[in-house]
Amino acid sequence: MAKYKRVLLKLSGESLMGEKQYGIDEKRLSEYAEQIKEIHNLGVEIGIVIGGGNIFRGLSGAQKGFDRVKGDQMGMLATVINSLALSSALGSVGVKSRVLTAVRMEPIGEFYTKWKAIEALENGEIAIFSAGTGNPFFTTDTGSSLRGIEIEADVMLKGTRVDGIYTADPEKDPTATKFATITYDEVYNKGLKVMDLTATAMCKENNLPIIVFDMDTVGNLKKVINGEPIGTLVHN
């Protein structure tokens, strides 16, 4: 039986590239859809936020001379593209989803309200929250904590390409060691950069636990939902 009734799943835009250098890898996308279907079949209510790093990030744009606010808006639109792709992939495996957008852009998606999100979840649909918070200078990690808190999720699952939180970035430091559990304060005090500090602070203040795990290994999402101790649990 599933350990969690309602979850907020954060998917990395960058992971969606798979082996590619840019954009969406169809194989990775369909693996994600299959994994999500598996936990949906267990009766778990699922809200999803997907990043945009496979397409555009405002901060990188600003370093190349783009206006930061316009760059962030481009980044938010990138998350809408990924959300539509995920919704389409879920449809292909027979799972209904609703794309909700933080900025108005009907008919591409419905303008987000908490109540539409809850209605979708209670109807057994997956709610995909796109365009982040709708504001520049934020990230989809913060968008995830915000939506996770709003929908009263039991946990925020940060599915990424590393298998947890380490003493240093494991992609850069091969001697880094993994935490099984860690407090929000330790993440802050040790300056660990697995997700942005605004997101971590919001989860801490609102008591929303976070599990960071490797979403790119098929089967891991179900393990996390069943309470298997893979990844790193962040708590108060």
Ligand SMILES: Nc1ncnc2c1ncn2[C@@H]1O[C@H](COP(=O)(O)OP(=O)(O)OP(=O)(O)O)[C@@H](O)[C@H]1O
């Ligand atoms: N201490 C740490 N422990 C684990 N990962 C870390 C740490 N410090 C930095 N990282 C990095 O954090 C990244 C988190 O990956 P993720 O793809 O989720 O980032 P993201 O910026 O949210 O992606 P996107 O914007 O594309 O959604 C990993 O690439 C990992 O290398």
Ligand SMILES: O=c1ccn([C@@H]2O[C@H](COP(=O)(O)O)[C@@H](O)[C@H]2O)c(=O)[nH]1
């Ligand atoms: O609330 C938000 C969320 C995101 N952005 C912009 O989108 C890109 C992509 O999001 P990632 O979290 O980096 O995947 C981000 O770099 C920002 O430019 C935003 O402005 N506001």
